[in-house]
Structures are given as structure tokens and as C-alpha cells.
Amino acid sequence: MIFDPVLGTYGDKNPTKIELSHEIKEEYTAEFNAFKDELEVKDLLGLIPGLSPAQRRERLQEKVTELWRESRESALNGIKNLMADGIAIAAFAGIVYFNRHVLAHIRAFSNRAFLSLSDPVKVFIFILITDMFVGFHSAEGWEVLLEGIAQHFGLPESKAVIHTFIATVPVMMDSVIKFWIFSYLTQFSAAGSAIYERMNT
Structure with missing residues (x-):
């Protein structure tokens, strides 16, 4: 190094x-x-x-x-x-x-590729991502990740800090992601929005 x-x-x-x-x-x-x-x-x-x-x-x-x-x-x-x-x-x-122009092209391509997916596939991807990071079983994953980061940087592994992070950050992420999903699906895919609501009831 x-x-x-x-x-x-x-x-x-x-x-x-x-x-x-x-x-x-x-x-x-x-x-x-x-x-x-x-x-x-x-x-x-x-x-x-x-x-x-x-x-x-x-x-x-x-x-x-x-x-x-x-x-x-x-x-x-x-x-x-x-x-x-x-x-x-x-x-x-x-x-x-x-290379902002290249990033803009990549973003446009990603949007087109995602919009070309069927509504059930879009909803499945959204639910998979939200459950992975802010779902019921995500706390253990966050704990492992935060302990790994602390060890990587030589920081003390404070359980109080880790549990406070898990109790607040994923909740805020969940709110932001759900709001973004609601805004996105209702704007670009009304059918996908209906599927998402039915799967989360």
C-alpha cells in the first residue's frame, strides 16, 4: 500500500x-x-x-x-x-x-431498460430492494455491515451506535424509498402501482 x-x-x-x-x-x-x-x-x-x-x-x-x-x-x-x-x-x-455526459447516457439507458420491464418485474425489484435494506430481517445484515466498516477503519464497534443507526436510518430510508416508488409508479406505471399496493397489503 x-x-x-x-x-x-x-x-x-x-x-x-x-x-x-x-x-x-x-x-x-x-x-x-x-x-x-x-x-x-x-x-x-x-x-x-x-x-x-x-x-x-x-x-x-x-x-x-x-x-x-x-x-x-x-x-x-x-x-x-x-x-x-x-x-x-x-x-x-x-x-x-x-464525464457527466457519459453518466447522463448511462442513466438514460438504465431508465429505458427499466421502463421496458413488465409491471410485475418492476414491482418485484422494488420489493426485493426495500425488503433487503429496510425489511424485517435487514437488521442483522446492517449489523454485520456496520461491524465490518468499523473493523475496516479501526474504529471501536459500539453496539449502542450500531443499534441507534439501525433504529433510525433504515426507517428514514424506508419512508424515502416508499415515497419515491409511489411517485414513480403512479407517474409511469399505474398498473405497477396497483400491483405494489396489493402485494403490500
Whole structure:
């Protein structure tokens, strides 16, 4: 990645300034405890040569250092992803802005293609999209998506924020989509509007 050299050098020079999220700290601690327990079990079972206190401490120190580097890398990955995605969005916006005429042709073609579909197919597509994003079972999908986004950017996975988002945003989306569908279908397809109303009663 293009930001690896810059952020990697900063992380090496300032290891204590890399703030770890609560989730990364928990994972770090769990892995260390699992390694420590495994080392003790192997020592008691005689699966490894007897370890002196100094050797045991050395092995644990090596594991701690390894886990700290991995955790720091995970924390930096969030910043790298944020910067890379920001540049990608800016580049995409620039491409769209300088190719507005192409976008207009694509939009006109999409409208013609959609209008050529039969009314039941149009209604099926509308219901499929609305149920997928704002339906009864969409909460689990939103939760997985939001947790994935938080992990991608190295943000804490706050259940309160996620549940607040799910309780508000899909409801607003549902209202907007239903209003748009009603306006669109009544304007371009009265039969489709009647089918949609019957299927949602």
C-alpha cells in the first residue's frame, strides 16, 4: 500500500503513540493468555524441555513483542484504509464530474431498460430492494455491515451506535424509498402501482 512506508516508519519511531482500540486490546490480551496457558500445559506435560523462570520470561516477552507489533499494525491499517478510501472516493468523484455526459447516457439507458420491464418485474425489484435494506430481517445484515466498516477503519464497534443507526436510518430510508416508488409508479406505471399496493397489503 502507498501509505505503508510513511505510517510504518512513524509506528517504528513512535510505538507508544499508536492508540489501540478496545477490541484490539482484548484480542491482544486473549492471545497472550492463550499462549501463556499453552506454554504452561506443555511444560507440565513434559512436551517441551523444562523451562527455567528466565527462559519462561524470555518466551513470554518474545510473544508479547510479536503480538504488540501485530496489534500496532492492525491499528495502523484502519488509518491506511481511511486514507486510501478517501483518495479513491475523490478520484471517483473527479471521474464522474469530468464525464457527466457519459453518466447522463448511462442513466438514460438504465431508465429505458427499466421502463421496458413488465409491471410485475418492476414491482418485484422494488420489493426485493426495500425488503433487503429496510425489511424485517435487514437488521442483522446492517449489523454485520456496520461491524465490518468499523473493523475496516479501526474504529471501536459500539453496539449502542450500531443499534441507534439501525433504529433510525433504515426507517428514514424506508419512508424515502416508499415515497419515491409511489411517485414513480403512479407517474409511469399505474398498473405497477396497483400491483405494489396489493402485494403490500
